[in-house]
Amino acid sequence: MATVVPENVPPSAGWTSYDGWDYNGMKERLERFMSIINKSSLVEHTQLIIGQPVSISEAFSAGQFWCCFxxxxxxxxxxIARVRLPRHPDSTSANKHSELYSIECEVATMKFLHENVTGVPFPRLYAYEGPGSQRAGNVGAAxxxxxxFYGNTMQDVQFNICELPISTQEHIITQWTSVQAELATFTFPQIGSISHFSKDTxxxxxxLSTAVAEGLSxxxxxxxxxxxxxxxxxxxxxxxxxxxxANDDSSFFSRLGPFVFKDIVHNAALFKTGGGPFHFNHMDMGTQNILIDQDFNFLAIIDWEFAQTAPWEVNHYPMPFPLISADAKTDCILQNPDHIAHRNVSRQVAARKMYRQKFRDAEEQALKSRGRSSQKSIADVLDGAASRIYAILEKFGVFEGMEEELTYEMVRLAYGFDREEAKKYLNEMEAKMKGQ
Structure with missing residues (x-):
């Protein structure tokens, strides 16, 4: 059953402040941060913008990079005052220059959305005060x-939407695909982040703003x-x-799988799809980044820091209905009503069919109502081998214990090998990986 979401309950009612941060010096880091932040300056700036008094919450929500009041x-x-946290002393994920560039790209993206999209709900950006600005200095941080919004993330309201009534699933997926289809109508000749936006330029x-954090050379x-x-x-x-x-318990396939993906990229034709145009993509539009009301209406898509232009093959079926298992395995389960996974797999298959059809409907609607369409059909991409392989790659480190199965499935999709052929190929890849 879905969680009942009370109306007009502000997000701060569920914020946990310091709870859960008492490890590796993280709580102390937050305490030092709070000791220097001037919340009255945030109040003053907000009142200046909206022209009326405001109160600020005692509770806060913290992440790796931001703290929200x-x-x-x-x-x-x-x-929401989204205040930049200081880098943790042990952090190696980014340097100050790349962090600032990432923030600037997110700000530019939100400005682009404000000027160009109509069917995508997203938070309005009232102000950004970067390092060096007087207001940031007054507050104590950028x-x-x-x-x-008065709402919750879909992940918090209903972790597995496949358990909802079909009509509710359809309502959710219709909105989900419409948002992505509209974003995909904006195409560019290069793959990267929006580094600057103005009406003139x-x-x-x-x-890419995420290059350092993701380890891209x-x-x-x-x-x-x-x-x-x-x-x-x-x-x-x-x-x-x-x-x-760093992990003695990790599977050998947790390394071999990504190494196999490297081989597929280099030697198979699946990812050699040439130049642009490339579509604009949120890149992280999972249920954790979709705010909804109690009727599952989308209120806003949040967290645009990963947004970029991207190859079409990065689109894949999302959680909780990813397409990562072999078709034969799925068919075998569907044909056996007594199988322990039959109910869950049946729901996932039905959700994927609905998701693909709603994407097709959304793409047609984008062309009809806006006179624009994406250069490719995402609905057609979803079941392709490249999309499925990329989706599998994303699950390494997430679906622990499935690394071997995921690796074999990548090989089957890329090269059409049966089990014995795949085993021989993987032995060769193992030797090659050890040689490197």
Whole structure:
């Protein structure tokens, strides 16, 4: 059953502040941060923008990079102060320059959305005060003031939407695919992040803002899909090796799988799809980044820091109905009503069919109502081998214990090998990996 979401309950009612942060010096980091932040300056700036008094929440929500405070206006409007946390002393994920560039790209993206999209709900950006600004100095850190919403993430309301009534699933998926289809109508000749936007220049595509955090040795911008996937493959393998060295319990296939993906990118034709145009993609539009009301209406898509232009093959079926298992395995389960996974797999298959059809409907609607369509059909891409392989790669490190099955499925999709042929190929890949 879905969780009942009370109306008009602000997000801060569920914020846990320091709870859950008492490890590796993280709580102390937050306490030091709170000791220097001038919340009254946030209140003052917000009141100046909206022209009425506001109160600021005592509770806060913290992540790896940002801390959020809630500001409530007398007319009930919500504004979220998203304040940049200092880098943790042990952090190696990014440097100050790349962090600032990432923030600037997110701000540019939100400006682009504000000027160009009509069917995508997203928070309004009221203000951004970067390092060096007087207001950031007054507060004690860089910050954004963005629109808040009376709602919750879909993940928190209903973790597995496949358990909802079909009519509710259809309502959710219709909105989900419509948003992505509209974003995909904006195409560019390069793969990268929106580094700058103005009405005069339009959107300028620069290097990927997430390159350092994701471990990409080449940060673009890319003019060929293959160059992008090569950079992703190298980064995924390096990350897998690092994790494997630090985790004695990790599966051997947790390294071999990403290494196999590297081989597929280099030697199969699946990811050699040439140059642009490349579509604009949120890149992280899972249920954790979709705010909804109690009727499952989309209120806003949040967290645009990963947004970029991308090859079409990055689109795949999302959780909780990913397409990562072999078709034969899925068919076998569907044909056996007594199988322990029959109910769950049946629901996932039905959700995928609905998702693909709703994408097709959304693409047709985008062309009909806006006179624009994407250069390719995402509905057609979803069941393709490249999309499925990329979806599998994303699950390494997430679906622990499935690494071997995932690796074999990548090989089957890429080369059409049966089990024995795949085993021989993987033995060769193992030897090659050890040689490197």
């Amino acid at each position: 809630e500001l409530l206006a007398v007319d009930g409007r919500l504004i 910050y954004m003031l963005i629109e808040g 339009g959107a300028i595509i620069g290097k 080449n940060d673009g911008p890319f003019t060929e899909a293959w160059d992008y996937f090569t950079a992703v493959a190298d980064a995924k393998f390096r990350h897998a090796c690092k994790n494997d060295a």
